[in-house]
Amino acid sequence: MKKSIDLIIISASNxxxxxxxxxxxxxxxxxxxxxxxxxxxxxxxxxxNPRVHSKSAIPKEIQIIKxxxxxxxxxxxxxxxxxxxxxPILSNLIAWLSVSGDDFRNLFNGQxxxxxxxxxxxxxxxxxxxxxxxxxxxxxVLGRQLSSxxxxxxxxxxxxxITKRLMQMKKLILNN
Numbered sequence: 001m002k003k004s005i006d007l008i009i010i011s012a013s014n015x016x017x018x019x020x021x022x023x024x025x026x027x028x029x030x031x032x033x034x035x036x037x038x039x040x041x042x043x044x045x046x047x048x049n050p051r052v053h054s055k056s057a058i059p060k061e062i063q064i065i066k067x068x069x070x071x072x073x074x075x076x077x078x079x080x081x082x083x084x085x086x087x088p089i090l091s092n093l094i095a096w097l098s099v100s101g102d103d104f105r106n107l108f109n110g111q112x113x114x115x116x117x118x119x120x121x122x123x124x125x126x127x128x129x130x131x132x133x134x135x136x137x138x139x140x141v142l143g144r145q146l147s148s149x150x151x152x153x154x155x156x157x158x159x160x161x162i163t164k165r166l167m168q169m170k171k172l173i174l175n176n
Contacts, residue, residue, distance in 0.1 A: 007035040012079035012090040014041040016118035081119040081126035108137035110172025116146035
């Protein structure tokens with residue numbers, strides 16, 4: 001019988017943030033957690049355009065990602081800072097998820113999420129922007145976040161602490 005996945009680690013780049021995602025996965029394995037990396041660069045997600053796309057024409061890639069995210073209660077998002085904000089690949093995914101059906105609020109509402117970055121600078125603007133957006137969508141964003149760069153690489157003890165804190169969180173079930 002296949003073990004259920006405890007944690008999904010979303011990588012919004014195929015470079016340093018994918019390496020950071022792998023560090024989170026290695027640490028989760030050490031903690032006897034079953035985790036999976038969702039590398040957004042492996043998907044061919046079209047740019048969301050409300051003039052072109054409708055709710056009836058949701059790409060297959062979005063449906064696959066959405067089903068996976070609904071099935072896994074804990075998320076870590078590893079994303080670089082792009083021009084002082086959220087990278088386009090992640091922003092585009094969130095836009096698609098938000099129009100992919102009437103249940104999109106249930107995807108984010110009460111969802112435990114940790115956020116991390118490896119950026120050329122400190123990545124604080126991206127972490128702040130992402131936190132604001134996720135909280136607006138109703139998510140529970142872990143208070144501690146991880147900011148790393150070439151001069152300040154991610155430490156194993158920080159990755160472990162964030163993972164343990166996230167695993168203590170429970171998805172809030174909100175009654176409508």
